[in-house]
Amino acid sequence: MKSYRSNQVFLFIYWLLLFISGKTLFLFYHAAKTAILSVSEIARIFFYGLRLDMSMAAYLSIFPFLLLFFSVIPDKLTRKLVNGYAVLCTFFIALLQTVDLHLYSIWGYKLDATPLQYLNTPTEMIASSSGAPLFLLFLLFILQLAAGLFLYFRFFQPRFSGHKITRKKALVSFLWLIILVLPLRGGWQQIPINQSDVYFSENAFANHSAINVPWNVFYSIIKKDYDGLNPYTFMAPEIAQKTVSDLYQKPNAPSAKILKTAKSNIIFIILESFTANLVGSVGGEKGVTPEIDKLAEEGYLFRNFYASGDRSEKGLVALLSGYPVQTTTSIIKIPRKTEKLPHLAHSLKKAGYQTSYYYGGELAFANMKSYVLMAGYDKITGKADFPTRDYNSKWGVHDHVLFQRVSKDLKEQKQPFFTTIFTLSSHEPYDVPMKTRFAGDDEANKFRNSMHYTDKAVGNFIEEAKKQPWWQNTLIVLVADHGHTLPNYVDYDSKAKFHIPLILTGGALAKTGITDTTIASQTDLAYSLLNQLHLPNQEFKWSKDIFNPAEKPFAFYIFNDGFGFVTDKGSFGFDNISKQVVQKKGQFTEKDINTGKAYLQTSFEDYLKK
Incomplete structure (x- = not known):
């Protein structure tokens, strides 16, 4: 014993x-x-x-x-x-x-x-x-x-x-x-x-x-909660602030005009998990998203666009508020902070737009409901607004049901309007109501099938939209909320995981058949759209104009307690735990690393002060 x-x-x-x-x-x-x-x-x-x-x-x-x-x-x-x-x-x-x-x-x-x-x-x-x-x-x-x-x-x-x-x-x-x-x-x-x-x-x-x-x-x-202290203090605050300010120094050159009219309707479609790795038009696998690839060919395509984070709620804030993502937390978790953020819907509503938000799942997921409510949308539609007979997806309703509701509502929508649509069928567990396009029951092929299904739902929606009287005055934005490690299980901190499509289409588009190689980020989109509409956008201070070739090309993204920085010369990932570069491609300098550190330090300090 x-x-x-x-x-x-x-x-x-x-x-x-x-x-x-x-x-x-x-x-x-x-x-x-x-x-x-x-x-x-x-x-x-x-x-x-x-x-x-x-x-x-x-x-x-x-x-x-x-x-x-x-x-x-x-x-x-x-x-x-x-x-x-x-x-x-x-x-x-x-x-x-x-x-x-x-x-x-x-x-x-x-x-x-x-x-x-x-x-x-x-x-x-x-x-x-x-x-x-x-x-x-x-x-x-x-x-x-x-x-x-x-x-x-x-x-x-x-x-x-x-x-x-x-x-x-x-x-x-x-x-x-x-x-x-x-x-x-x-x-x-x-x-x-x-x-x-x-x-x-x-x-x-x-x-x-x-x-x-x-x-x-x-x-x-x-x-x-970080106790109000910034864990990412790499340099003196004034140096970090100056470094970030230089990134957003506004050029004298004018932006390209992409819209026919200054008060176009906007349909903002956020595609769940749509990684560029499966979108042929941006260098991914061919045949997974034929409808979106067709839209890219006839519209305005950005080939070097990057997600700011790796979760839906983070992408939502980056896209609609132009706000940087945090490392191991998210500002959307704290409503008192999100209340202080600008929002594309709020800006457009002040300009006379009718605003609406559609999501086929539970609005409260990841605390997104509070963020959407504070944006002031005139109409918010979620899972609870659909008949239970339509609950075919484990998340809520499938994307084709969601788009059918949007199509029906837009027939009676007063113009100009701003409509946000957030898809969900390409989220785990990838259960979609379609005949299998890609054989195999592995995660990669289930993911391919889910993206293929959502692609078809988007294509049907666009075809129906082209028949509507509002089509000629409407810009449609197609962008992902974040990327994905599938189908090839890319590293969680690599830029390949954060590479996503951005495609503009619609009758209001003045320039078509354009492929833009500008390096840009989700945080740039709201600011750039408001600039095209000649509306105030000064609140979106973490943004640059993606339609102005004189802007400094860069994208900053966050992975779990680390960041990535992409320029026109190269890219790298920096891990805050090991305090070293963990991903690198092309050329980058010590100055680029310090710029990334300054961005993380300054943006996180801004988050703490909200």
């Missing part, structure tokens, strides 16, 4: 074994990525990751160590409390490590507090994950839970029945509590441990594999 004073050591080792087995499972689950790593890199994943594992094990040990120290509590009650705590923690560790297995495939970064943003809309959250291999994941969860509990009750549970409490044993227990401080903060160094301490490779997957999932989740929860 184990002695009383060894109980704490055995408990600590138990937590470590759970985390090490979780890392091993992660590497096997992502076997294709693991196969690229050398044996040395795999060994270092466990070696470098051990510090975070020990830190989390120390946090988990505090409660049982305290119980074992206050030994005046009867043995029977102490055993029940410690064992119950161990079972509960084992359950959540197994759950978090299992969820991380699949979400990493989608997001490209380790599980953090991001899913908590969607707890107020559980139906949509479940729908989003329904494309996952649920049976396999459930088996892996049960395997981790069962193996963990077997090990615990067979080898690691405290056994101290009938012991006598002595000062010596109490002192040893107290010393174990004190010793916990060392692994808890990751060592004696001045700054407590963080994710960067386990980064060791230029391979992002190797670094991510070393991160302890439970530690990462709780750390991101604790740090989410």
